[in-house]
Amino acid sequence: MVLNEQKRGKSGKFFHKAKPRGGSADGKEKVPAAPPKAGLDARIAAAKILSAVVDRKTSLDGMLDAEHGNPAFLVLGDADRGLVRAILQTALRYLPRIEAILAQLLDSPLPEGARSLHHLLVVGAVQMLYLDVPDHSAVDLAVEQANRDPRNRRFAKLANAILRRLGREKAELLESVAGVICMPGWFFDRLVEAYGREAADAIARAQLQPAAIDITVKEDAAGWAAKLGGQVLPTGSVRLDPFRGAITTLEGFEEGAWWVQDAAAAVPARLMGDVRGKRAVDLCAAPGGKTAQLVAAGADVTAVEQSESRLKRLKGNLERLGFSANCVRCNLLDFASEQPFDAVLLDAPCSSTGTTRRHPDVLWTKGPEDIVKLAGVQEKLLRHALTLVGSGGRVVFSNCSLDPLEGEELIDRVLADNPAFSRVPIGPSNWPGMEAAISPKGDFRATPAVLADLGGMDGFYACVLAKI
Numbered sequence: 001m002v003l004n005e006q007k008r009g010k011s012g013k014f015f016h017k018a019k020p021r022g023g024s025a026d027g028k029e030k031v032p033a034a035p036p037k038a039g040l041d042a043r044i045a046a047a048k049i050l051s052a053v054v055d056r057k058t059s060l061d062g063m064l065d066a067e068h069g070n071p072a073f074l075v076l077g078d079a080d081r082g083l084v085r086a087i088l089q090t091a092l093r094y095l096p097r098i099e100a101i102l103a104q105l106l107d108s109p110l111p112e113g114a115r116s117l118h119h120l121l122v123v124g125a126v127q128m129l130y131l132d133v134p135d136h137s138a139v140d141l142a143v144e145q146a147n148r149d150p151r152n153r154r155f156a157k158l159a160n161a162i163l164r165r166l167g168r169e170k171a172e173l174l175e176s177v178a179g180v181i182c183m184p185g186w187f188f189d190r191l192v193e194a195y196g197r198e199a200a201d202a203i204a205r206a207q208l209q210p211a212a213i214d215i216t217v218k219e220d221a222a223g224w225a226a227k228l229g230g231q232v233l234p235t236g237s238v239r240l241d242p243f244r245g246a247i248t249t250l251e252g253f254e255e256g257a258w259w260v261q262d263a264a265a266a267v268p269a270r271l272m273g274d275v276r277g278k279r280a281v282d283l284c285a286a287p288g289g290k291t292a293q294l295v296a297a298g299a300d301v302t303a304v305e306q307s308e309s310r311l312k313r314l315k316g317n318l319e320r321l322g323f324s325a326n327c328v329r330c331n332l333l334d335f336a337s338e339q340p341f342d343a344v345l346l347d348a349p350c351s352s353t354g355t356t357r358r359h360p361d362v363l364w365t366k367g368p369e370d371i372v373k374l375a376g377v378q379e380k381l382l383r384h385a386l387t388l389v390g391s392g393g394r395v396v397f398s399n400c401s402l403d404p405l406e407g408e409e410l411i412d413r414v415l416a417d418n419p420a421f422s423r424v425p426i427g428p429s430n431w432p433g434m435e436a437a438i439s440p441k442g443d444f445r446a447t448p449a450v451l452a453d454l455g456g457m458d459g460f461y462a463c464v465l466a467k468i
Ligand SMILES: C[S@@+](CC[C@H](N)C(=O)[O-])C[C@H]1O[C@@H](n2cnc3c(N)ncnc32)[C@H](O)[C@@H]1O
Pocket: 265, 283, 284, 285, 286, 287, 288, 289, 290, 291, 304, 305, 306, 307, 310, 330, 331, 332, 333, 347, 348, 349, 350
């Protein structure tokens, strides 16, 4: 491995051929010495967590959990935790571009054994390229970080040289990678196959934008949009204007007038039609956004959820909203009811590839094999869900995947051997403003590029089935 501005000496160690610009008078890069630096622990935690995400496929949410998260995260104060979140969210969003830039600064790729150096450089680079961290501070801290880690100590000068050069050539480097798709190749190929190149490009662009905050209101969407500052979307959700602060402090939260729910995620329950006075079951219910919608629409709701902790959260959410539902903790495959339901909602566990705007780790922790596996799980759950609905009733199947294997193809397969069920197409004319999210077969097929001018929405799929 040889690096630009770095050559391997006879001993096999790296030495730095410093350019005069940015170096010290004697041509040697200065490596700052060791006093503790503010924010260093946050950078160290970010690099560790980045490694867990991309090398060990660990989900980011769990590691950033305020109670059970990664130990390196839990020891940090609030400000540092915020910084770690910002570094990781941005690094994972732009990873292919950051890696392409680092590749330009290296003559040959870092060896597999230098992964921790790679993560350290990514953490340094993301601050300089996409976050408002002054270059000198990001470089100093990266060097300090390298010096603190026995695996990276010998690379401290190298990190210094690479990141300094990145700082000097930032604008050109960013320009040179502007066309790099920020997704793993396998996933982008699947998007192209499913949606065509143009639409896949639009999705790749849209998913780089962080998600807006959408709320579902019990009533009077226009009134709440005016009160909180926002707008009513064609889906019926209220999109809040960007703001700083805690959502829980906004008017209406305490008294349970609304709940946070992405505009796309709010669509499946709306597709159920008029459920007033009907018996409805929400089969994968927690944290309860769709249960709340069904209760708000006047249904008598049973919520089924297998995770105890998530069911607890659902109950807490319903309580704040002043709603009640019959909550059942079990695997839905074991759930049965003597009396069939009028409405069955199955919002199935999926690859979550539609949620990359909020969960940019998803594409780095999942692979094509997960999509196949999860499609199999969902098919099993859907086949069971169909047994719970009575004649004339409706089943809505939904998930937040962009992959047809977990959506259209699964539905076609299940309908093929369930002649008592048929698809109820959503007519584009039924939903002004949302035509782009209605598939030719009449399913709801949102991608992050739908309503892009208004800030996009999560990728989501929903299909309505009726029982004869
Ligand atoms: C996509 S989330 C559901 C989100 C929820 N519908 C909402 O709108 O708030 C999927 C949920 O299904 C639950 N789940 C997964 N497999 C299940 C099963 N076999 N039986 C019951 N619940 C299950 C998970 O614990 C998770 O809470």
